[in-house]
Amino acid sequence: MIPWWRRLLRREQLRPNREWQELCERLPLLEGYSGQEMDRLHALTVEFLDSKDIQGAGGLELSGGMCRLIALQACVPVLNLGLAWYRGWVQVLVYPDEFLARDEYQDEAGVVHEGSYARIGESWAYGPVILSWRHSAQDAFGGEGGNVVIHEFAHKLDVLNGGPNGMPPLHRGMRPEAWTRDFEQAYDDFLHRCERGQSLPFDEYAAADPGEFFAVVSEAFFVQPSLVRAVYPQVYAHLAQFYRQEPHARAAARQNIPPAWD
Template sequence: MFHKLRQWLGLGRPPAAVPDALWRRVESSLPFLAFLGDAERTRLRELARGFLAGKEFHGAQGLHLTDEMLLAIALQACLPILHKGLDAYRSWVGVIVYPGDFVIPRHEMDDDGVVHEYDDEVLGEAWEGGPVVLSWLPGPALPDGVNVVIHEFAHKLDMENGGADGFPRLPAQMSRAAWAQAFSSAYEDFCEDVDAGRETVLDPYAAESPGEFFAVASESFFETPGLLERIYPAVYAQLAAFYGTDPAAGERRLAARASPPAHAPRGR
């Protein structure tokens, strides 16, 4: 499994070059990567190569992981660390990929001390200090703004300073107070909309907890950045500072190149 990709990456040695045609084929399946600048695209490839060389992958339930699947996962996993580097993921090594959603047994105690056991059907799970577990869902299988890989790897960053509570370790130049104000205000408004049954831009699952709101907002930040910026500008600004990139600006540049000039000269 992964024989060609392992040869190209040179596992155990500095990663070698992956064929450009393979990069282009995989990147074309992830249209939101077009929001990145040329230097960021090059940096993302470098990180993805290092990520693949340094992590252990396992296909669950007999899933055969192809080179295309591995590159797609690596590119998306490295988006949140584009300006942080691979050290942000140094505390764990495993990535487990299921062919679809999977079931995790849960045990929860209610307020009366009664333990309830149930099976939770999920698309992904990030374990503190342990592996990331993903469902393999190609892009068209999910609506725009929903990205299982980005979601789970955002949780991994959130866990750097403890549990996934929506308050990750911030860069030194960022204000904890500004982060808390932006996210708590947006989260409260979002939960009110969900409770009232109003349609929301973000997946209603974000109302589960501040940690899930951060992860879902991170999905939108990279996939539908302009939308997130319009609806939750303060959250977008905090995520842009945290991730060190501005995909909404890239989205606007891409749209401007695709649009004809407002006053195009008429033909004679």
């Protein structure tokens, strides 16, 4: 439990002051945000820092600014959903760089292999989100077209209605059968592209399973929305409905290119 006076102090430090503005201006992820969206993002970030416990691991000492950068990115997917979508867990662990995680996988012959594998992020169904600080910061400032923080928090949304199957709880009026059909079609297309060695619209890791496809395409939806919309327009439309955001329209507004509905 965080004492009230510390929360107050943290809130004071987090007023949308010049430091906050300067940070936001440096993040490509936030280009095209309206003033209202920026205010909402700020309020959510404060709430996130109040309600989640972000801790350094593997010897990493976290500063307030580092926590803020992680919280801010985590709040992007729930900007129009609210923090209740991150319910049921509190901890975010941050390692300095890649970390080793125990895992097992089944090969094509059905043999199960167990070992330690290097990770840059991990999301436990009812437990913590684990992140590499180096990759979280790198992605925030432009990186290589992905965003590990959004990826791991997309998994948190996915598991709200069971396992990580690539379909989070949908809003009223959204049709699960349409979601499943369009995501399956896109996933199959992605697998074919991988098999044929064709160029891929986003990280090959999306081919791992439908849960990873949803997490990777969610990253791309926020980081490279025009690309997702061009390659998988139906998937883009479902994500826009689910996240209640239109990042392509934001990108269009700032680049003066035709909007999403043209």
